Amino acid sequence: MKPTRLIEDPDEYYRASVVSAEVLEVGNNSVILKTRAAMQSKKPVSSADSEMLSRLRLSAVGESVEGRLRIDAVSDDVFRFRYAEGCAVPENNTLMVVGRPAKCRRCRIHAVSDRVRIRTDKAALDVHLSPYRVEASDLRGRKLCGISGPEKDNFACWDAVNTGICRRRSDGRPAAVECFDLRPGEAVYGFGERFTRLNKAGQTVDLDMVDALGVTTPRSYKNIPLFMSTSGYGVFFNHSCLMTFYVGSRSSVDIQGVLDDDFLDYYVFLGDMKTILSLYTDVTGKGSLPPKWTFGYWQSKISYKSADETLEIARKLREHDVPCDVIHLDTHWYREDWYCDLEFAPDRFPDPAGYLSELARMGFKVSLWQLPYIPSGSKLFEDLKAVDGFVKKSDGSIYDCGICFTPGFREKGGVVGVVDYTNPEAVRVHQDAFRRLFRLGAKVIKTDFGEAAPLDGVYHDGTPGHRMHNLYPLLYNRAIFDVTKEETGEGVVWARSAWAGNQRYPLHWGGDNSPNWHNIIPQMEGGLSFGLSGFQFWSQDIGGFCGKVDEPLLVRWMQAAMFLSHSRIHGFGDREIYKFSRKTFLLCREYIRLRYRLLPYIYGSARRCVEQSLPLMRPLALEFQDDPNTWNIGDEWLFGEHILVAPIFSPDGRRRAYLPQGEWTDWWTGRRFAGRTWLDLEAAEDRIPLFLREGAVVPMGPFLPYVDAEPVREIEIRVAPFTKKGKTRLDIHVNGNWIPVVYECSPSGHVLKAAAAGVRFKVKMMGRPAPPARMAAG
Structure with missing residues (x-):
C-alpha cells in the first residue's frame, strides 16, 4: 500500500490531529499559533452505543503533542499555511516556488479569546481556536473555503482526518494530513493530467509519477499538487513527496490530502478559477510562449531510421502540399534502437550537419528523441560517470533503473544510469x-520519460528520494529547456512528465494512447485537466500511439487535434497521410491546411494565454464557471476564447453538445444558436462541429507550406457579431510585428480596426443574415 493511503485502514496508524490552538505571535501579515494535538488510536464504535455523542471514539496512546501553525497573508487573496510538530515550522524553500503575487496592500489581524480574524482588502480568514478550524470568506461574507475542524460524522469513524500528522503503527513513518470542506454539487479540478473524468469530485487521486501505460486509467505522467473548486478557492501544496487526495471518496463532505511528509506547507488562493490560475503561476512561475513554428504540424512515427528516409518524406510532404514544420526522429536515430548515447548512427546519418541543413532549406525543423536514462558502454555514460552524474544506491554504486529497450542490452549485463540533475x-x-x-x-x-527517479535513490544535493521522485521532471526539463534556449535562442521541449513549475518549460504531450475510439475523450480530458493545473500548452499523438490506426478514426482524430495548442501525428505504422487512401488524405490535409490558415488566431491566442496563465485548450467550466451545466463537460472545449470545439468520437458521427450562455454561430453554415442549450448533432465525415462565440474575432492568413514561409499580404478576419454593445481585442503576429485587431459593436454599428504595413484586411461577418461592418484604420 502507498504510504499516503494509510488512512484507509484506521487500525494501522496513530493520529495526532490538531484540536486546539492559542496565539503566540501576531505580525504585520502573519500569525503564529501554538497548537495542541494528542497521539491517539482508533477505538471500536457501535451504533448501539448510548454514549456515542458524549465522547470521542479515540484512545490516548501518548501525551499531548505541541506544534506550530503559521498563517501568512501573502497577498490580498493568497494565504500560506505551515504546520509542524515541535516549536517551529520549516522555511521550506523549494524549486517550485519562484515568485509571489503582489504584496498584501493592507492586512488587519484581530485576536480575541476564541478566534483570530485576518482581513485583507479582498478576503477574510476566521481562525477558530477551540476546536481548531479555519473559514475563508469574501468581503460580502460569502463562505469560500472551510479547512480542518472536527469530523462531520458524529460516529467519528476516522473517515475524515483533519490537520495533523499520522504515523504508521508498524514503523512510525509519518504522513501529514489536511482536510477541506466539500459542498453538495461542488466541482473540483486540477491535480495535473488526469485521464479520468474532468470533475474530480468522488475520485481518489494519487500524485505519484509513473509511466501511465495508456490514457484510460488514474495513472498519470503529469502530477500537479494543485486543485481548484467552483466554490471560489484553490490549494497548492508546496511539497514534492507522494500525495493522495480523497475528493469526497472517503467522506462525501471532505477533500482530504495525505502527504508522505512530516509537515504541511500549502497556499490557499481565493477567487474564480481564472484568478486562481494567475495567482498559482505568480507563485510557481509564469509560462513562456513557445516558438511560432512549433504551432505548425509535426510529422512523426516510431521510428524513422535514416536521413534518406526522412528526406524523402519531407519532399513528399511538400509535393503533396501538406503543410508541415517539424520532422521528429524518435528512438532509432542512434546506432541501435533505444540506445540513448546522443550520437547519430554513422551508417544511416553519415552527414548529420548536411542532413539537417537540407531539411532546413525545405522549411523543416528537426526534433530528436532521448530520455534521461543513459546506457552503459557509451561515451556519454562514461562522461557522466566521471563527474558522479548518476543517481546512486545507498552503497555508492550507480542506481540501475533498467529502462533501455535496445535488443540484447540487458542480456549482456548493461547498466542504465539515471542522470542526477541535482549535480x-x-x-x-x-x-x-x-x-x-x-x-x-x-x-x-x-x-x-522522467517518471522513474528512484524513491530509494541517493541524490547529489542530499534531497531524499521520496521528495525527488515527483520533483525530477522539473529539474530534467529545466536543464534541457535552458540549453535549447541558450543554443537556438528559443526555449521549448516536447515533454511527457511534469510537476508543479513545469509550466515554465513548455511544451507537453499526453503520452502513449491507443488507436481506438475509446481513447479519444480520456486523452482530451487529460489535456483539459492539465490546463486546469496551470499549463497553457498541450498536445497528444494523433491517431493513437500503440498500434496501427484505421482511416475513419484517423480522420476524426486529425480534426480534433488541429484545435489543440500543438499538433503532432505519431505512432506505429505509416503516419504519413499521403500513404492512406485518397479520400482520407484529402480530408486530413484539409484540416491541416485550416490550422495553418488559423495560425494568426492560434499564435495571438497563445500569447494571450501566457499573459493570463490560461490554457489554449480551455474547458467550458473555466470560461463559464457560473453555469453548472459546464462543470462535468470533458468532451468539448474552447480553442482560445472564441472557438468552441465539439469533436466526433464515435464512428456514427453523432454526439450531443452544449452551448453555454450567449449567441453561437456555426462555423460552417453561419446559423446562429441561443446559448444555454443542448444540441443533437450529426456531422458528415468532412466536418467537425465548430461554433464561434458571440463577439469572436478570428484572423486567418493564407495557406503556407510552413510557418512564415513568405510575407503575408492579406488577412481575412471572421467576426461573430455581438447582439448588443461589446468589444473584443486580439493582437496578432504578422510579418514579424504584433498588431492589435479590435472589433467593437455600439449603437452606431459594427467597426473593426486593424493595420499593418503592406497587409490588406478582409472582413467576413458571420451569421445569417450577417450585419454590415465598417473597416477603420488601426
Whole structure:
C-alpha cells in the first residue's frame, strides 16, 4: 500500500490531529499559533452505543503533542499555511516556488479569546481556536473555503482526518494530513493530467509519477499538487513527496490530502478559477510562449531510421502540399534502437550537419528523441560517470533503473544510469552533449520519460528520494529547456512528465494512447485537466500511439487535434497521410491546411494565454464557471476564447453538445444558436462541429507550406457579431510585428480596426443574415 493511503485502514496508524490552538505571535501579515494535538488510536464504535455523542471514539496512546501553525497573508487573496510538530515550522524553500503575487496592500489581524480574524482588502480568514478550524470568506461574507475542524460524522469513524500528522503503527513513518470542506454539487479540478473524468469530485487521486501505460486509467505522467473548486478557492501544496487526495471518496463532505511528509506547507488562493490560475503561476512561475513554428504540424512515427528516409518524406510532404514544420526522429536515430548515447548512427546519418541543413532549406525543423536514462558502454555514460552524474544506491554504486529497450542490452549485463540533475556537473556534461546537436542544426528535444527517479535513490544535493521522485521532471526539463534556449535562442521541449513549475518549460504531450475510439475523450480530458493545473500548452499523438490506426478514426482524430495548442501525428505504422487512401488524405490535409490558415488566431491566442496563465485548450467550466451545466463537460472545449470545439468520437458521427450562455454561430453554415442549450448533432465525415462565440474575432492568413514561409499580404478576419454593445481585442503576429485587431459593436454599428504595413484586411461577418461592418484604420 502507498504510504499516503494509510488512512484507509484506521487500525494501522496513530493520529495526532490538531484540536486546539492559542496565539503566540501576531505580525504585520502573519500569525503564529501554538497548537495542541494528542497521539491517539482508533477505538471500536457501535451504533448501539448510548454514549456515542458524549465522547470521542479515540484512545490516548501518548501525551499531548505541541506544534506550530503559521498563517501568512501573502497577498490580498493568497494565504500560506505551515504546520509542524515541535516549536517551529520549516522555511521550506523549494524549486517550485519562484515568485509571489503582489504584496498584501493592507492586512488587519484581530485576536480575541476564541478566534483570530485576518482581513485583507479582498478576503477574510476566521481562525477558530477551540476546536481548531479555519473559514475563508469574501468581503460580502460569502463562505469560500472551510479547512480542518472536527469530523462531520458524529460516529467519528476516522473517515475524515483533519490537520495533523499520522504515523504508521508498524514503523512510525509519518504522513501529514489536511482536510477541506466539500459542498453538495461542488466541482473540483486540477491535480495535473488526469485521464479520468474532468470533475474530480468522488475520485481518489494519487500524485505519484509513473509511466501511465495508456490514457484510460488514474495513472498519470503529469502530477500537479494543485486543485481548484467552483466554490471560489484553490490549494497548492508546496511539497514534492507522494500525495493522495480523497475528493469526497472517503467522506462525501471532505477533500482530504495525505502527504508522505512530516509537515504541511500549502497556499490557499481565493477567487474564480481564472484568478486562481494567475495567482498559482505568480507563485510557481509564469509560462513562456513557445516558438511560432512549433504551432505548425509535426510529422512523426516510431521510428524513422535514416536521413534518406526522412528526406524523402519531407519532399513528399511538400509535393503533396501538406503543410508541415517539424520532422521528429524518435528512438532509432542512434546506432541501435533505444540506445540513448546522443550520437547519430554513422551508417544511416553519415552527414548529420548536411542532413539537417537540407531539411532546413525545405522549411523543416528537426526534433530528436532521448530520455534521461543513459546506457552503459557509451561515451556519454562514461562522461557522466566521471563527474558522479548518476543517481546512486545507498552503497555508492550507480542506481540501475533498467529502462533501455535496445535488443540484447540487458542480456549482456548493461547498466542504465539515471542522470542526477541535482549535480551541477552532471547538468553541464549532459547539456554539452545537447549543445553539439543544436550546433549541428537540431531545434528541439523530446524529453521523454522522467517518471522513474528512484524513491530509494541517493541524490547529489542530499534531497531524499521520496521528495525527488515527483520533483525530477522539473529539474530534467529545466536543464534541457535552458540549453535549447541558450543554443537556438528559443526555449521549448516536447515533454511527457511534469510537476508543479513545469509550466515554465513548455511544451507537453499526453503520452502513449491507443488507436481506438475509446481513447479519444480520456486523452482530451487529460489535456483539459492539465490546463486546469496551470499549463497553457498541450498536445497528444494523433491517431493513437500503440498500434496501427484505421482511416475513419484517423480522420476524426486529425480534426480534433488541429484545435489543440500543438499538433503532432505519431505512432506505429505509416503516419504519413499521403500513404492512406485518397479520400482520407484529402480530408486530413484539409484540416491541416485550416490550422495553418488559423495560425494568426492560434499564435495571438497563445500569447494571450501566457499573459493570463490560461490554457489554449480551455474547458467550458473555466470560461463559464457560473453555469453548472459546464462543470462535468470533458468532451468539448474552447480553442482560445472564441472557438468552441465539439469533436466526433464515435464512428456514427453523432454526439450531443452544449452551448453555454450567449449567441453561437456555426462555423460552417453561419446559423446562429441561443446559448444555454443542448444540441443533437450529426456531422458528415468532412466536418467537425465548430461554433464561434458571440463577439469572436478570428484572423486567418493564407495557406503556407510552413510557418512564415513568405510575407503575408492579406488577412481575412471572421467576426461573430455581438447582439448588443461589446468589444473584443486580439493582437496578432504578422510579418514579424504584433498588431492589435479590435472589433467593437455600439449603437452606431459594427467597426473593426486593424493595420499593418503592406497587409490588406478582409472582413467576413458571420451569421445569417450577417450585419454590415465598417473597416477603420488601426
